Amino acid sequence: MEAGRATAPRNRLAVAGARSTTEAMLRNQPRGDVIRNAVFAGLLLLAVAIALAGLLALVIQAFAKGSSALSLNLITNPPSTAFPEKAGYRPAIIGSLQLIAGVMLFVVPVGIGAALYLEEYADSSRWWNRLIEVNIQNLAAVPSIIYGILGLAFIVRGPLDLGFILAAGSLTLALLVLPMVIIASREALRAVPDSIRQGSLALGATQWQTIRTQVLPASIPGIATGVILAVSRALGETAPLLLVGATVFVTFDPTPFGTDGYSAMPVQIFNYALRPQEEFQALAAAGILVMLVVLLAMNSFAIWLRNRYEQRW
Amino acid sequence: MVVVLKEQTPKISVRPEFQQAAAPQIKEKVFELNGIEVLYGGVSAVKDISMEIGHKEVTALIGPSGCGKSTLLRCLNRMNDLIPTAEVQGELLYHGEDLYGPNVDPVQVRKLIGMVFQKPNPFPKSIYDNVAFGPRVLGRKDGLDETVEKALRGAALWDEVKDRLKDNAFGLSGGQQQRLCIARCIAVEPDVILMDEPCSALDPISTGKIEDLMIELKEQYSIVIVTHNMQQAARVSDRTAFLMVELDAEEHNRWGRLVEYDATEKVFTNPSDKRTEDYVSGKVG
Numbered sequence: 001m002e003a004g005r006a007t008a009p010r011n012r013l014a015v016a017g018a019r020s021t022t023e024a025m026l027r028n029q030p031r032g033d034v035i036r037n038a039v040f041a042g043l044l045l046l047a048v049a050i051a052l053a054g055l056l057a058l059v060i061q062a063f064a065k066g067s068s069a070l071s072l073n074l075i076t077n078p079p080s081t082a083f084p085e086k087a088g089y090r091p092a093i094i095g096s097l098q099l100i101a102g103v104m105l106f107v108v109p110v111g112i113g114a115a116l117y118l119e120e121y122a123d124s125s126r127w128w129n130r131l132i133e134v135n136i137q138n139l140a141a142v143p144s145i146i147y148g149i150l151g152l153a154f155i156v157r158g159p160l161d162l163g164f165i166l167a168a169g170s171l172t173l174a175l176l177v178l179p180m181v182i183i184a185s186r187e188a189l190r191a192v193p194d195s196i197r198q199g200s201l202a203l204g205a206t207q208w209q210t211i212r213t214q215v216l217p218a219s220i221p222g223i224a225t226g227v228i229l230a231v232s233r234a235l236g237e238t239a240p241l242l243l244v245g246a247t248v249f250v251t252f253d254p255t256p257f258g259t260d261g262y263s264a265m266p267v268q269i270f271n272y273a274l275r276p277q278e279e280f281q282a283l284a285a286a287g288i289l290v291m292l293v294v295l296l297a298m299n300s301f302a303i304w305l306r307n308r309y310e311q312r313w
Numbered sequence: 314m315v316v317v318l319k320e321q322t323p324k325i326s327v328r329p330e331f332q333q334a335a336a337p338q339i340k341e342k343v344f345e346l347n348g349i350e351v352l353y354g355g356v357s358a359v360k361d362i363s364m365e366i367g368h369k370e371v372t373a374l375i376g377p378s379g380c381g382k383s384t385l386l387r388c389l390n391r392m393n394d395l396i397p398t399a400e401v402q403g404e405l406l407y408h409g410e411d412l413y414g415p416n417v418d419p420v421q422v423r424k425l426i427g428m429v430f431q432k433p434n435p436f437p438k439s440i441y442d443n444v445a446f447g448p449r450v451l452g453r454k455d456g457l458d459e460t461v462e463k464a465l466r467g468a469a470l471w472d473e474v475k476d477r478l479k480d481n482a483f484g485l486s487g488g489q490q491q492r493l494c495i496a497r498c499i500a501v502e503p504d505v506i507l508m509d510e511p512c513s514a515l516d517p518i519s520t521g522k523i524e525d526l527m528i529e530l531k532e533q534y535s536i537v538i539v540t541h542n543m544q545q546a547a548r549v550s551d552r553t554a555f556l557m558v559e560l561d562a563e564e565h566n567r568w569g570r571l572v573e574y575d576a577t578e579k580v581f582t583n584p585s586d587k588r589t590e591d592y593v594s595g596k597v598g
């Protein structure tokens with residue numbers, strides 16, 4: 001009893017000490033940490049701001065310059081050197097639509113086929129399959145002008161010898177975006193868990209039945225997203241088209257195999273922008289606005305598609 | 314370290330009438346394994362497995378994890394063919410036919426020998442389409458509705474889902490999903506059903522339902538079940554095989570080996586191997 005009472009103050013002291021230590025641990029971080037945190041967050045925000053400011057400046061500038069030229073003429077009328085106030089993008093729009101239709105025709109079966117081979121059939125322990133994989137990654141990073149040269153050498157001339165026709169441009173763009181489609185499709189296929197394939201095979205389905213009825217349906221949203229993004233890239237490409245014959249001044253509606261030349265939206269914008277006259281500058285800006293709206297719509301649709309329909313496992 | 318007590322009574326209870334029963338002979342064999350060895354990339358996972366599996370019986374494979382139970386089970390419907398590095402050696406007869414013979418198509422094998430996996434793996438489709446999937450890929454499109462209903466009844470799931478056959482199977486509980494997978498399996502009218510730890514992801518009530526189901530199903534099907542739950546093996550199986558990991562002299566390589574295979578009541582009440590006794594009495598695991 002005596003001893004207990006004597007130690008009581010000391011105990012109280014010890015308890016108070018322990019409590020203040022705990023309080024100190026829970027209190028604010030040191031000032032240095034707080035400042036470093038704030039500075040870092042600020043820098044990150046700045047990076048985002050710079051990226052957005054670029055896009056915003058482009059939109060505002062295009063709108064300021066191009067709003068005067070925004071009218072239905074833009075879509076319905078062919079270009080004209082003599083009457084810029086009446087000139088439009090009609091052949092370029094029709095050309096671009098045909099180009100991307102051709103891109104899709106080529107890229108959907110070939111891209112999905114290649115992805116299916118690599119994901120479902122190829123034995124990745126074989127060196128040639130690994131080589132193919134690495135090269136597809138590399139191809140996605142090859143500058144588009146190289147594809148233009150390839151298209152010129154092998155599609156326009158060379159083995160295919162198609163000439164400077166729209167279909168040749170389409171094929172060139174398709175080759176350019178094919179790696180994107182393959183990579184996106186592979187990711188979509190890989191997202192389908194193996195347990196689904198095993199479940200299907202264990203019921204006596206063949207590998208092809210399993211792919212057709214289970215794996216592909218489950219990965220279609222992801223594949224479609226990849227195809228849309230690839231097509232929007234193809235839509236905006238200019239450099240390879242200049243090499244494979246998208247002649248800059250076409251006043252008639254192009255056809256896939258017509259030998260009189262064809263044009264595309266970005267090429268026509270480029271052409272208008274090169275002209276010094278105020279009216280053509282406005283036309284170029286208006287064309288940029290149209291392209292921006294279309295590309296943003298396509299990309300938003302791709303994102304929506306992925307979020308809405310992607311299978312969650 | 315394994316401490317072995319003398320005269321240890323096993324903790325698993327078995328119905329008294331089984332206590333002294335002699336192991337009944339297998340009347341009709343569905344599988345006959347002679348010296349089966351499975352290798353992954355040239356390294357043995359199980360070795361020297363010789364056993365006969367009875368028709369319309371429930372056979373349990375038990376043993377510590379990694380001893381090759383799943384590997385052995387996957388041999389029986391040639392699912393190991395899907396693993397590029399896997400290689401099966403030895404003789405495996407199915408109703409007297411060599412299952413690995415040159416003219417045997419693994420796809421045909423899997424139509425006759427179905428499989429239920431550890432984790433329920435319903436397809437991302439409606440309940441109906443899940444069950445109808447097997448018959449459809451086999452081209453059995455007539456009377457599909459009846460087939461689906463029969464399979465769902467067979468898997469004791471019909472009453473719970475009959476009003477929402479068009480709903481996505483992912484909306485079912487884990488236990489219902491597993492019974493759906495069993496329904497999906499019996500919809501193709503197999504001869505054998507293989508189950509790899511079918512209850513390990515389920516709660517006790519769902520587990521009980523599936524165990525009851527297995528006892529019902531063995532009227533029509535031969536069942537081979539892998540389980541790490543010894544009570545479950547004791548409750549549902551007629552015969553139990555106990556596998557264990559064995560090390561070579563240098564302790565470099567390890568593989569699974571069949572230690573004891575007998576009538577379940579014998580394995581759990583009067584095992585002939587000390588290692589089985591230690592395992593079933595819970596001393597090692």
Ligand SMILES: Nc1ncnc2c1ncn2[C@@H]1O[C@H](COP(=O)(O)OP(=O)(O)O)[C@@H](O)[C@H]1O
Nearest residue numbers: 353358377378379380381382383384385396398
């Ligand atoms: N696909 C595989 N590739 C290589 N080794 C494997 C594979 N599957 C299983 N194994 C090996 O085979 C042994 C047995 O595994 P498994 O059959 O899954 O055992 P259990 O089902 O009894 O836990 C383990 O050592 C495991 O690492």
Ligand SMILES: [Mg+2]
Nearest residue numbers: 382383384509
């Ligand atoms: Mg296992």
